[in-house]
Amino acid sequence: MQSPTPFARIGTRGSPLALTQAKLVRALLSKAHGVAEDEIEIEVFSTGGDRSQAGNAPVSTIGGKGVFTKEIDEALLDGRIDIGVHSSKDVATALPDGMRMAAFLEREDVRDAFLSVTAKGIDNLPEGAKFGTSSIRRAAQARRLRPDLRIVPFRGNVHTRLQKLLDGVADATLLAVAGLNRLGEAHRATALLDTSHFMPAPAQGAIGIAIRADDERFADAVAPLDHAPTHAAILAERTMLAILDGSCRTPVGALSRVENGQLLLKGEILSLDGQTSFHAEGAGSDPSALGEQVGRELVRQAGSEWFRQWHQ
Numbered sequence: 001m002q003s004p005t006p007f008a009r010i011g012t013r014g015s016p017l018a019l020t021q022a023k024l025v026r027a028l029l030s031k032a033h034g035v036a037e038d039e040i041e042i043e044v045f046s047t048g049g050d051r052s053q054a055g056n057a058p059v060s061t062i063g064g065k066g067v068f069t070k071e072i073d074e075a076l077l078d079g080r081i082d083i084g085v086h087s088s089k090d091v092a093t094a095l096p097d098g099m100r101m102a103a104f105l106e107r108e109d110v111r112d113a114f115l116s117v118t119a120k121g122i123d124n125l126p127e128g129a130k131f132g133t134s135s136i137r138r139a140a141q142a143r144r145l146r147p148d149l150r151i152v153p154f155r156g157n158v159h160t161r162l163q164k165l166l167d168g169v170a171d172a173t174l175l176a177v178a179g180l181n182r183l184g185e186a187h188r189a190t191a192l193l194d195t196s197h198f199m200p201a202p203a204q205g206a207i208g209i210a211i212r213a214d215d216e217r218f219a220d221a222v223a224p225l226d227h228a229p230t231h232a233a234i235l236a237e238r239t240m241l242a243i244l245d246g247s248c249r250t251p252v253g254a255l256s257r258v259e260n261g262q263l264l265l266k267g268e269i270l271s272l273d274g275q276t277s278f279h280a281e282g283a284g285s286d287p288s289a290l291g292e293q294v295g296r297e298l299v300r301q302a303g304s305e306w307f308r309q310w311h312q
């Protein structure tokens with residue numbers, strides 16, 4: 001039975017990965033505040049992104065901003081829930097008015113995993129092999145190394161994609177190691193990819209917590225869950241993405257981390273076929289300023305013509 005006055009109401013998507021992440025946040029909140037787990041409710045929402053899982057369109061074209069969060073954001077702003085738990089990489093850079101990302105849990109493994117039933121690595125795939133991904137970043141990074149690969153649409157939650165791989169829908173795919181780890185499916189990975197060739201998506205591997213911007217009670221409640229180095233890195237990566245987002249729909253990789261007390265950020269953008277790419281990096285102490293600097297450097301390198309191609 002649900003308690004009449006819960007300590008908190010968490011909103012999440014219903015995929016096994018999303019539920020695992022919401023339960024992790026519930027467990028951490030329960031521990032931090034000495035409240036029973038059943039005093040923290042988990043409410044499941046179906047988002048536009050969930051409803052369009054069956055389609056073949058790239059994720060980047062299925063509805064734009066907040067496609068994996070909109071229904072949860074609305075419930076948060078309406079006061080029907082107190083906390084939204086998200087995969088940070090699925091959170092749009094422009095947040096709805098009145099909402100903020102208040103905390104980020106310590107980041108999981110940031111890398112992408114290569115998965116294949118037949119090949120040990122991307123180099124071992126046969127000529128013209130089917131590479132399953134609906135991520136324009138993963139497609140571009142794979143085709144940079146192997147222009148012969150045929151990209152086939154590959155949607156659905158992690159287990160769906162694992163099953164599609166076994167069914168031979170594709171010869172190989174890429175999945176975030178973080179998601180595999182959280183689902184206890186790390187053994188499915190054939191190889192873990194070097195971030196120099198496969199720079200992860202901005203904010204990959206970090207669980208983010210959204211609250212109402214003016215909600216001091218829940219700002220205090222989630223503060224103990226925040227991991228400062230992760231928070232800084234995600235802010236830098238998301239700021240870099242925001243600079244690029246405004247002007248294009250292009251494959252983007254980003255990776256920030258704290259090293260010797262300094263925040264480092266690398267970013268890359270690629271052409272859809274992966275044959276052209278630009279890289280920039282920087283270091284600093286202010287995550288937003290660093291993200292802006294690296295983002296602007298990428299825009300400068302690519303030039304305005306580069307971005308014009310996306311506005312037909």
Ligand SMILES: NCc1[nH]cc(CCC(=O)O)c1CC(=O)O
Nearest residue numbers: 087090175176178179204205206
């Ligand atoms: N868009 C789906 C999505 N959103 C977050 C993750 C993985 C977990 C994470 O990055 O925190 C995944 C699956 C994947 O890319 O393999």
